[in-house]
Every structure is written in structure tokens, then in C-alpha cells.
Amino acid sequence: MRKSAVVLPLAALVTGAAGFFLRRAELETAFEPSGFAVPGDSRTIALMALAAAVIILSAVAGFMISKRYQAAPKFERAYRTGGVTFFLGFLTGLAFIAGAALYLFEHFTYGSAGLFQYVFTALSALSGFSLILLAYAAFTGRFSGGLSYLSVFPTLFFCLWLIIIYRDNAANPVVLSYAYRIVAACSSAFLYYIAAGYAFGKPYPGKTAFGHLVTVYFCAVVQADPLPLWTRLFFGASLAFALFMGVRYFKNLSKKDA
Numbered sequence: 608m609r610k611s612a613v614v615l616p617l618a619a620l621v622t623g624a625a626g627f628f629l630r631r632a633e634l635e636t637a638f639e640p641s642g643f644a645v646p647g648d649s650r651t652i653a654l655m656a657l658a659a660a661v662i663i664l665s666a667v668a669g670f671m672i673s674k675r676y677q678a679a680p681k682f683e684r685a686y687r688t689g690g691v692t693f694f695l696g697f698l699t700g701l702a703f704i705a706g707a708a709l710y711l712f713e714h715f716t717y718g719s720a721g722l723f724q725y726v727f728t729a730l731s732a733l734s735g736f737s738l739i740l741l742a743y744a745a746f747t748g749r750f751s752g753g754l755s756y757l758s759v760f761p762t763l764f765f766c767l768w769l770i771i772i773y774r775d776n777a778a779n780p781v782v783l784s785y786a787y788r789i790v791a792a793c794s795s796a797f798l799y800y801i802a803a804g805y806a807f808g809k810p811y812p813g814k815t816a817f818g819h820l821v822t823v824y825f826c827a828v829v830q831a832d833p834l835p836l837w838t839r840l841f842f843g844a845s846l847a848f849a850l851f852m853g854v855r856y857f858k859n860l861s862k863k864d865a
Contacts, residue, residue, distance in 0.1 A: 612857035615668060616850050619820040622661055623827025623846075629654045630787065630831035637783075644783045651783065658790075658824075665820035673813025676860040682758070682805035685815075686745040688855045695851045696742025699844045703735030703761075706840035713835065727767060731841065734761040738848065741806075745855070750806070758803040765796035768841070788838075791829040794822040795845040802852075812860060819853035822846070 629650055637648035644651065679685045688696065711728045714720040737757040744750045769792050776785045798818035801811055826846035830839060 612854055612860075615816070615820060615857060616823055616853045619661070619665070619823035620827060620850060622657065623824040626654060626657055626661075626824060626828035627831045629657065630828050634831065634833075638781075642784070643781055654828075658828075661824045662821060665817045665824075668820065669813035669815075669817035672816045672860065673811075675862060676812055677863050678805070678810040678812045678815065678856070678860055680805070680808045680810045681750065682741065682802070683744045683748050683750040685805045685810060685859055686741075686802075686852055686855055687748065687859050688742065688745045688852070690746070692851050692855050693742050693746035695847060696745070697739055699847045699851075700735040700737070700739030700742065702840045702844035702847070703738060704732050706837040706844070707731035707735065709835075709837035709840070713837065727764075727771065730760060730764040730767055733757070734764045735844075737761060738844075742852075745852075755803075755806040758806040759800075761799035762796050762803060765792050765799065768792050769796070785832075787825065787829045787832060788834075791822075791825040791842055791845075794818065794825045795842070795849075798822045798845070798849055815856060816853075819849045819856065822849035823853065 633648065633650040633654055637645050637651050639645060707728045710731065711720065711724065714724045737754075737760045740754055741758060744754060769789065772785060772788055772792060779785065798815075798821075801815050801818045804811060805815075822845060826842045826849065829842050830846075834842075
């Protein structure tokens with residue numbers, strides 16, 4: 608799939624950029640001064656329709672890929688990368704580590720650092736190291752056994768973050784104000800979960816393609832929300848992983864009849 612490998616991730620990114628501007632316009636005009644969403648706002652409807660279209664088209668693309676292509680059952684082969692992609696993967700891991708440091712610094716500053724915050728910081732930092740090591744394994748073609756267990760940390764991190772998003776918004780009746788954070792975190796958790804499967808010899812080409820495409824879209828859209836820097840780093844890193852590693856993944860797919 609080498610010739611068209613860039614097309615799908617790039618299409619998801621362009622659509623995500625459109626969603627980003629729609630979301631920004633929605634946040635500026637689709638909420639009343641009281642904070643409640645304006646019923647039937649055209650921007651809200653358009654953004655929901657765009658999100659639904661992306662999910663459906665990504666699912667269709669994933670289904671077609673699963674029927675026509677196969678992926679290597681090993682992470683270092685399925686995501687085999689060159690020097691540029693390895694460097695970008697390295698930066699993705701560093702973004703996670705930087706986000707962990709900023710998160711902990713923020714809670715220290717406000718005197719709210721506790722066990723939960725330490726666990727969150729540890730998981731995010733371990734996720735960063737995991738992504739760096741996975742990028743290195745894909746670049747060198749050498750995958751150590753212990754890395755299989757490290758590969759699950761990004762998924763665990765996003766699952767914990769979903770709990771935090773819910774906890775922080777438990778008293779917020781306007782779900783629309785944080786809905787895209789939830790969807791972006793869910794899509795990221797799904798992608799990292801499916802990608803980690805390759806570290807255990809479990810390739811799922813269709814689900815992997817779907818995960819990369821929807822994560823690119825939703826992690827682009829959510830950047831329009833008013834977010835602290837550490838949050839932008841986590842979502843931005845996941846966007847970069849989904850985009851650049853996704854391109855390499857699509858390039859490494861082979862036809863089933865080959």
C-alpha cells in the first residue's frame with residue numbers, strides 16, 4: 608500500500624483541521640452566557656455530522672483494508688520506520704514526558720499534588736518512555752521481550768485520564784463543553800491498545816487503520832478547546848503518533864494475495 612499510504616492519514620488531518628475551526632466557532636457562538644449550549648446551533652450540528660462521517664468512513668476504510676491487506680504480526684515490522692519517523696516518534700515520547708512534568712508542576716503550584724496525581728504523572732512518563740522505545744524498535748528492527756509490557760502503558764494512561772476528565776466534570780451539566788476531550792481520549796486509548804497488540808503478535812489491520820484515522824481527527828479537533836499546555840501536549844503527541852506512525856503502518860501493509 609506504499610503509493611497511497613499518505614492519502615488516508617492526510618485526509619484525516621485535513622478533515623481534523625476543518626473540525627478544529629468548526630469547534631472553535633462553536634465554542635465562540637454556540638454557548639449562552641450562562642454556559643449552556645444553544646439548542647440546534649448550526650455549528651454544533653455540522654461538527655457532529657462531520658464527526659459521524661469521519662467515524663463511518665474510517666470504519667469503511669478499515670473494513671476494506673482488513674479484506675485486502677495484511678500486516679506483519681510484529682510491531683517492529685508492522686511499524687518499520689526510517690530515520691525521520693523515528694525522530695518524530697522520539698519527539699512524541701518527549702512530549703508525553705514534558706506533559707507529565709508540567710502536570711505535576713501545576714499541582715505542586717496549587718498544593719493539590721496527591722497519590723492520584725503521582726500515579727497519573729508516573730503513567731504519563733512511562734508512556735513517553737514506551738513510545739520512544741517503540742519508535743527505536745521500529746527503526747532498528749530489534750524488539751526486546753520486556754518492551755511488550757511497556758507498550759500497554761499509553762493505553763492505561765488514557766484510561767486513567769478518562770476517569771480524571773469525568774471526575775473534573777462530574778458537576779458540569781453541559782456535556783458538549785468537554786465531549787471532544789472524552790472522544791479524543793477514547794480514540795487514543797483504542798489506538799494504543801490495538802498498536803500494543805502487535806507487540807504480542809496480534810495484528811488487526813482493519814482496527815488499526817480505523818484507530819489511526821479517528822485519532823488523527825479527534826486529537827486535531829480537541830486542540831480548539833481551552834486546554835492547559837500539558838493537555839495539549841498529550842493530545843498533540845497522540846495526533847503525531849497516529850499521523851506519522853500511521854503513514855508508516857499503511858506503507859508496510861502487504862496485499863493478501865502477494
